[in-house]
Amino acid sequence: MFKLDSRLQSDTLLIAHLPLCDLLLMNDKQYPWCILVPRIHDISEMHQLTASQQSLLNVESTRLSQVLVDICQPTTLNIAALGNVVRQLHVHHVARFEDDVAWPNPIWGRYKPLAYSATEASDLILSIKGHSLLQDLVTR
């Protein structure tokens, strides 16, 4: 049975359940940083997904990307499945800006996270979850 990795659980806030994935917000206000975690037991690599799971992930990743672009207007998105620290398959979606603290390097393992205030987190979660491009995918 699927159980969210304990490190992901402690570092993130839940935005929504989508058909395939839990959609999480990394609690680090240095970058708008979402994570999709397929609710599949014991999977660690993208190529272990079935073709139909990959299609679902594509839909969820594409919609999330469009929402991040619409809300944040970033320079680019960094989309990555790494798994060096947390083995449970999870796909980062990070809105990057030329004036962010890590630019042009990747963000992972660079800077200590800066937590959102409760209001900041709740505002961002509502704007992502309530966006028209995601609304019809949100199951709860």
Place this chain on the structure above:
Amino acid sequence: MFKLDSRLQSDTLLIAHLPLCDLLLMNDKQYPWCILVPRIHDISEMHQLTASQQSLLNVESTRLSQVLVDICQPTTLNIAALGNVVRQLHVHHVARFEDDVAWPNPIWGRYKPLAYSATEASDLILSIKGHSLLQDLVTR
């Protein structure tokens, strides 16, 4: 018309043409590191691909991942579309090991590349391109 980015051109060796992507080998022997570049003009983000292009990319990425796992037996694969330095859409596939020089950090922007010798490069290219899981996708 599609033209490979000049930075990608100079940093990589061509392995093969696949139906959607050029398959490249990063000329850095610190990690087995391949790159898929969709041959689509003026595209920089994954979510700009059409659904059918995403399906093709899934197939090519899955096969390439299986080949890297089979040949290299890595601890994990790092799969990422970043675009902070080179804007042309390209998807990294890096075989990572617990004893590689950058572990557990991401590899990008960390260590100066170490070029393959001509024989090393040609052996690796042939073993990837000639693998039974990729052979039927190689168009040239």
